[in-house]
Amino acid sequence: MAWDLPDVTLNLRVLDLIGIFAFSLSGALLAVRKRFDLLGVVVLGCVTAVGGGSIRDTLTGTVPPVYLRDETYLWVAILGAMSGFLFGPRLERFDRTLSVFDTLGLALFAVSGALGGITLGFGPLGVVFVGALSGVGGGVIRDVLAGEVPQVLYRRDQLYATAAACGALTVYLLHGQVSDLLGQLLGALVVIGLRWLSRRGRVRLPVRRLGDEGS
Amino acid sequence: MAWDLPDVTLNLRVLDLIGIFAFSLSGALLAVRKRFDLLGVVVLGCVTAVGGGSIRDTLTGTVPPVYLRDETYLWVAILGAMSGFLFGPRLERFDRTLSVFDTLGLALFAVSGALGGITLGFGPLGVVFVGALSGVGGGVIRDVLAGEVPQVLYRRDQLYATAAACGALTVYLLHGQVSDLLGQLLGALVVIGLRWLSRRGRVRLPVRRLGDEGS
């Protein structure tokens, strides 16, 4: 059966595939550390990989999601998961590698989620919301399925959802100002840069504390 | 791009906005207690606020959800979250305030979910199911993202899902009997009343125990 693919530009498709590979690898690495078996590693990798896109496509009414209609997506996810299974145990700096691929997936899905929202004519808040959720969705599903508490919101030393939201906002603000590809690259760089700065301890947001603060 | 909004009556919209404010405030209060940073508070508030509506709209096939097409919804959610961030730490009776707004959100989303089901011609069970899930959805997502075990089902001293189901059933039974607005108000009052009674310890449902019970 031939599918009429929606307006998925080549750019968006390539970004998607890189993001899927990165997230799948991050899911597989976590699964290896948790001592899942081979298929558990592949499943956790794939679910992590398509989680963000599923949220994006559900919220924008694009069903069935593109990764179910085009087998390339799931092959890339399996490739990413197998890479994690094969090379994961040999990595010396395991946590750092996991974090790098996690950030890459976060950046690419935040950008592609923002693009999806812009295509549908959402306003700034809607675009940021879809972008942020698409970015963090894969990681949240990965952590919940692996039996870990999702770190999205409360690890405030890592600016996770914040970085995704800022990247999506960047894409929205640059839309129509610069070429689409440049806007997407800059949006992804904002996400990666904020994550990097927050890991260095250079960017923090204010916190409200309960009690003992006078009035 | 102009959107043809679905049959969202003014009543439904106002109920939705109040429910979104209440749930967003409840999410923000929990985030403040968990010491999330400013954007973490806003994100948890917003996700809690739109969680119930997302479930309702997904189950009833209304995508993209209305809150992505009409920016008012997300502004109200941000307003609720900022209120929680600003005033939360000064609240003396913190848990009680959290519970009041949680109940209000539960009541309004149970009612609007039931209305969505009635509009689509669902039968009584379908209406109750959509209403109950819409009501509890925001709170479950809030608790999972905040790293807490969702309390929906097993805190049997609080009749949470039960209250939402009874409120949705009330809306269903009164549909066509009284004016829509009156039916919605009575449905919401049933939810609030059951929650209040259960917190006073006056309403309990039977429990089956394992073992040591003779036959």
Add this chain to the structure above:
Amino acid sequence: MAWDLPDVTLNLRVLDLIGIFAFSLSGALLAVRKRFDLLGVVVLGCVTAVGGGSIRDTLTGTVPPVYLRDETYLWVAILGAMSGFLFGPRLERFDRTLSVFDTLGLALFAVSGALGGITLGFGPLGVVFVGALSGVGGGVIRDVLAGEVPQVLYRRDQLYATAAACGALTVYLLHGQVSDLLGQLLGALVVIGLRWLSRRGRVRLPVRRLGDEGS
């Protein structure tokens, strides 16, 4: 209002209803062990029962899901949950009974999810993905709502997601080779057989370990 039901064949409907009964009973049994009250048992049973189908219908764009349009489904779910509430406490071999019904639900939803994917013209990976997610979805939602860590992926002595994926693959490979009903039965038997073998300790998949393994 009259609904035009999608191409749900009689076979698929009967399989669905048996799967719903089995999963609802499994959810109710867990709720009884957790000492939920009567309505908590019914709600957990129903949500477990429709979880797999909701994922299947959302991924394949069939909304509203069939169980909301045809009240039979929710009645069967309630019947399953009430059976768990009434008979659960008298079961001597409680965990074993829970596991049997869990496996039955897993098998039937993996098969019906695979059928849904085949109907939409998905390739082999898409079919396996939808089948596996539909199979494990109900159990994951049940475990998360009951405050348990979902056991889908990391209990590698039980081949849970693996069994669902293999069953879905069987349905895909046999499609067009044998009659639909026979293909579905064989797919379900593959799931049940793999689960049974894994519980006997006879089937394991390889695991990668970190550190101390030379190269």
